[in-house]
Amino acid sequence: MFRWLEEYYRIRREHIESLRHCESCDVLRAELATERNEKRMLLQHIITPKDWSEPVQSIDSNPMPILKGHKPWRVRQQELELEDKKQHSRIMQEFRARVDPAKTAELEKEMGIGNGEKITS
Secondary structure (H helix, E strand, C coil): CCCCHHHHHHHHHEEEEEEHHHHHHHHHHHHHHHHHHHHHHHHHHHHHHCCCCCCCCCCCCCCCCCCCCCHHHHHHHHHHHHHHHHHHHHHHHHHHCCCCCCHHHHHHHCCCHHHHCCCCC
16 A cells, blocks of 8 residues: 555665765765865975075165056057157268269259259259
């Protein structure tokens, strides 16, 4: 008469056991064990006293401030203009060094443009 109740409890017990043992649960348990082991090793490493046989060397250089990498456009534009002016003056100095003033005066006389004279053609 109570055979169906026994069968019900047996089926229920098998179902609960099957829920306790699944592959994803095994994977999660293995990962949890790994994490616990790593945590234990890390704590052990932190807690154990270290033998500092060598003294820590200090850095003798001057510290440099950390600057942000962004420059406003106006500042960058002024820097570029200043570089262009310097490059232009350098090029003009090189050009003037290559030009002979005597030849320039002679050519101006031939063309009639030197000493305020106008070109007549």
